[in-house]
Amino acid sequence: MTLAWHALRTPAKPAIVMGSGESATFGDLELRSRQLARALRRRGIGTGEVVAILMENNRSYLEVTWAAQRSGLYFTAVNRHLTAGEIQYILDDSGAVALVASAQMAGVVGDLDLSRVPVRISACGEVDGFESYEELLLETPGTPLDEECEGREMLYSSGTTGRPKGVQKPLPLTPLGDPTAPTVQIAAGLAMTGETSDAVYLCPAPLYHGAPLIFSMSWHRLGATVVVMERFDPAKALELIDRHRVSTGQFVPTMFTRLLRLPEDERERHDLSSLRSVIHSAAPCPIGVKEQMIAWWGPIISEYYSGTEDVGTTFITAQEWLSHRGSVGRPMETCHIVGPDGDELPPGETGLVYFEGGRGFEYHNDPDKTAAATNDKGWRTLGDIGRLDEDGYLYLTDRAAHMIISGGVNIYPQEAENILATHPEVADVAVIGVPDEEMGESVLALVQPAEGVVASEEFVAELLGYARSGLAGYKCPRAIEFVGSLPRDPNGKLYKRSLRKQYWSDRDSLVR
Structure with a gap:
């Protein structure tokens, strides 16, 4: 299961199709990842070292990860929404010796201390002090390295409950495509379910997250086309499924919620009959949301739970x-x-x-x-x-x-979130514990109303009653506050730590 095999067999087949329409064939992906692999090796980057990637979803992203994958390197995809300080921590902690950044990230890159990152490459435009990605490829031959071997990802947790943690797994260092390598096993599993190179996979999430990145690369190992959205938009997702006859895709629950919020005519005007299987993960999915998605798309929606670890x-x-x-x-x-x-x-x-x-x-x-x-x-x-x-x-x-301890009783906020998220006038919700002089903590719901909904006392009463209709009283919010938006990353994970900090910063209590 190697790019080389597919590049030889179907060199003109699209390997990457961006939502904007830009594309790269398997021949392109094989050649350009070889060129970058050789360029990195010429700059002294050896097996086991770390290449960091700081970019938005773009065509070059998967070229870079494949270059590292085939070179026996670790590649660390950095969340592009982090602050300069947070990015600096990941670069320092990972020991990255190379950074590939896009022109869109030039502003935050300018605030970084890159004195310990000797190799700096800019893609999709120029970044001061960086080598040009395109010029680098032009001057580098596309012959494979003498000893290509499997590298792998070293990703950092989202930091939703604290500082990001780098998850490091042993490097396979097996020959590229060796079926015993852990990096090959997802692709092998897909093949065992009957998936083939005819599949078209939609990646609607940021490639800096583990599942979108690893699944995209695994589909490439099967010879499938990967359609990558620059950013998730529910109407655009339906349009891409229709236009490219997408057969499979991976979503997160917040994407399902946004799809279900589309007007009925928008949902009905796209042909989704090409979809054979859909999978979701990354965050809990409210029961009502999943029921509605299965009713719409049919019983093709599977789910898995795992972690980067x-x-x-x-x-x-x-x-x-x-x-x-x-x-x-x-x-x-x-x-x-x-x-x-x-x-x-x-x-x-x-x-x-x-x-x-x-x-x-x-x-x-x-x-x-x-x-x-x-x-x-x-x-x-x-x-x-x-x-x-x-x-x-x-x-x-x-x-x-995230557990709330109120009056000595453990309360799990996800239960209330799952109920409130199904209310038709709620766009998003987070439930947290806030200081309470008598109970220690009390349950607060932070609600983002759906577009056009007025945040009123009447709406508060309606939501509290809605929660009580499906939950024991002690699990329900004691109060509701309305917010313009909640701090989620684009993959749906909620930064509860920052929400709690607003209420606990002046208290002698751990901000979990």
């Missing part, structure tokens, strides 16, 4: 989900629910989710965090709270770091 994975088909609504699926590894005392809990009881097995990883430069993810039995956790039912299906309740 690869400590465990679950999977559930639409058919299974309809009989286990709210579940994220059956674990592929042995799963345990553990209580506060460290003892395993029986089905139906809620606790910290642990997995046996999984692949090896460490949090880069942070042995304490690495150790904290593992208990005394060797089981590992991503820090999520959940339960298993009698059939072995996992249901996630929330992140441990």
Whole structure:
């Protein structure tokens, strides 16, 4: 499963199609990634070193990751929405020796100290002090490296509960395309489900996130065309599915919500019959939202739960989900629910989710965090709270770091969020714990009203009643505040830490 094989067999087939219409063939992708790989090697970047990428979604992005992948390098895709200080931390912590940045990022790049990053390359325009990506390729032959070997990603967590953590896994360093390499196994799994090079995959999310990036590259290994949106727009997504006869795609729940908010005529005027399978992940999906999506697109929407750390994975088909609504699926590894005392809990009881097995990883430069993810039995956790039912299906309740403790009672805000998110006049919602002199914390809902909806006391009362209709009283918000928007990254993850900080900054309480 290599680009070279597809470039030889179907050199003119589109490998990358941008939402704007710009494209690159498999022949282009193979040649340009070879040229960049050789250019990096000529500049002294050897196996195991780190190349950082700071760009918006563009055609060059996947050329750069494939260059690193085939060179035995780590590639660190940096969230382009971070501040200069946050980007600096990732560059320093990862030890990146090369940075590929786009002209769009020139402003933030100018605020960085790049004295420890000797190789600097600018794509899609010029950046002061950077070599031109296009000129670099023109002067470099496209012959492959003498010993091409599999590299891999080293990605940083979104930092929704604290400082980003670099997740470092062992480099495969196997020959490029070796079926035993972990980097090849997603593509192999897709092939086992019957997927072929005829597939057209829609990537509507930022490539700096793990799932969009790794799945895009995995589809390339199968010889499939990857349609990349510069940014997610619900109407544009439907138009691209129709125009390119997209057969599969990966979404996050906030994208589903925005698709469902489209006017009926917009939803109906596109032919979506080419869709064979859709998968979603990255954040909890409210039951009502998923029910509506299955009713619209049919029982083709699967779901998985995992993390960059690869400590465990679950999977559930639409058919299974309809009989286990709210579940994220059956674990592929042995799963345990553990209580506060460290003892395993029986089905139906809620606790910290642990997995046996999984692949090896460490949090880069942070042995304490690495150790904290593992208990005394060797089981590992991503820090999520959940339960298993009698059939072995996992249901996630929330992140441990998001739990609200009110009057000594544990409250998981995701439950209230899932209810309020289905209200037709709510565009987005976050539920957090805020200081309460009597109870310690009380439950507050921050609501972004849908377009045209008036934020009024009457609307507050309506939303509180709506929450109480589906939840026990103690789990419901005690108050609602309206906001213009919530701090989410484009992949749907909510930065609750920044929301909580507004209320806890002058308190003697941990801002979780």
